[in-house]
Amino acid sequence: MRSNLKMRGVFLAYDHGLEHGPTDFNEKNVSPQYILDIAKAAEVDALIMLKGDARAFYRRELGIPLILKLNGKTDLYKGEPFSTQNTSVQEAVKLGAAAVGYTIYFGSRYEKYMIREFGKIEEEAHSIGLPVVLWSYPRGQSIKNDESPDIVAYAARAAFELGADIVKLKYPSDDSNLNWIVKSAVATRVFLAGGKKLDEGNLEERLTKAAEAGFSGMAVGRNIWQSDSPVDRIRKIKEIFK
């Protein structure tokens, strides 16, 4: 099987309905169809969805590669973070996905379970030629500052050690040596996560620095579909990482 996932550019994330609940949404973006329309108009490089959205709305004919997220959790339980698999590599293939995604909360007391589950997914996906994207999020009681540059670099390296093709990372609080994060990830492509909506200037400044340091792209949700001009925003980000 040959994946059509590009290893650069903008991936549009829409798994927030599970991760945060509808609190992130308004009348428009509460519908997955709105997200698909944006993705199509802006020619995003990939769309990230959970199986519920993908089954109901995604069609291969759209020509947008799908990254099916295989695990997830809600924001309702406030204990140590632990995200478990809710669907499979086989389901990703059935839905026409170009890649699979998985989150590990490194530093959580449950990291060993997520590392083990991810290991199996990574081997199965790679055995059939599907790339693997890791949301590498240090989090939990042992992590004092998940934005410290050392912790973000550790998250990048852990993704490489575990065989991820692409790692999605938070922007560090000190961005004076972003290239160290890219170097730490070795052959794993580094993408930036979005976070809460930023004003356009701040976002552009971050992205320009990240691109100069060797980041390959951005996997972003709220900064796009909560914006009044989502298609323009995607086009600008695509331009930065082209």
Ligand code: FBP
């Ligand atoms: P955003 O750009 O909206 O932050 O989306 C990126 C993402 O990784 C989503 O895939 C996920 O739902 C969300 O962030 C998780 O956010 P957090 O766990 O930090 O609240």
